[in-house]
Amino acid sequence: NAGVTxxxxxxxxxxxxxxxxxxxxxxNHNSMYWYRQDPxxxxxxxxxxxxxxxxxxxxxxxxxxxxxxxxxxxSLRLESxxxxxxxxxxxxxxxxxxxSSYEQYFGPGTRLTxx
Amino acid sequence: AQSVSQHNHHxxxxxxxxxxxxxxxxxxxxxxxxxxxxxxxxxxxxxxxxFSGDPLVKGIKGFEAEFIKSKFSFNLRKPSVQWxxxxxxxxxxxxTGGFKTIFGAGTRLFVKA
Numbered sequence: 001n002a003g004v005t006x007x008x009x010x011x012x013x014x015x016x017x018x019x020x021x022x023x024x025x026x027x028n029h030n031s032m033y034w035y036r037q038d039p040x041x042x043x044x045x046x047x048x049x050x051x052x053x054x055x056x057x058x059x060x061x062x063x064x065x066x067x068x069x070x071x072x073x074x075s076l077r078l079e080s081x082x083x084x085x086x087x088x089x090x091x092x093x094x095x096x097x098x099x100s101s102y103e104q105y106f107g108p109g110t111r112l113t114x115x
Numbered sequence: 116a117q118s119v120s121q122h123n124h125h126x127x128x129x130x131x132x133x134x135x136x137x138x139x140x141x142x143x144x145x146x147x148x149x150x151x152x153x154x155x156x157x158x159x160x161x162x163x164x165x166f167s168g169d170p171l172v173k174g175i176k177g178f179e180a181e182f183i184k185s186k187f188s189f190n191l192r193k194p195s196v197q198w199x200x201x202x203x204x205x206x207x208x209x210x211t212g213g214f215k216t217i218f219g220a221g222t223r224l225f226v227k228a
Binding site for chain 2: 044
């Protein structure tokens, strides 16, 4: 099992450009998440998908959109990148059931720089 | 609002020193609690978790944490740290029935050899 995979690993964008970050998991998890990690701020939830076909805003959704393409894949789109979106982005997945204790499994991250 | 507080942002220890990292969460009902670790250049991985039962939880690499319900705390401990424990540690909570895990700001631990 590959677990959670993310592409790309690194990306540099100019202000105003758009891009999509891809995430896939092979653990048959129902729930998937997108976080951004900034120094001193921990992980902040951007969007999540509790189950296939549903998506919900997290703590910092502005400037982002998501698509839960199927049970395996959950993509994050920046429509018009801004320097404030320079960050490391992590995708995660979870069973999100009490019997699994809600443990999350993380991908390797995408380091995005917006100039 | 639901939140998680980690008391120390940076900790520097010498090898063999004891470690305790503080974590408090805001009241919100029944919780599952986690400590995740991020080694330099790597992604987050689970160190240990409290689900139910014994409030003293043992994790990987000699780490343990104690859930004290009356204090809303879940402090991480290790009796003797090693250089390889240099990493960032995140406390996290999920309120039962919810889908969102709330993370603390993280504590960067540097262990001097």
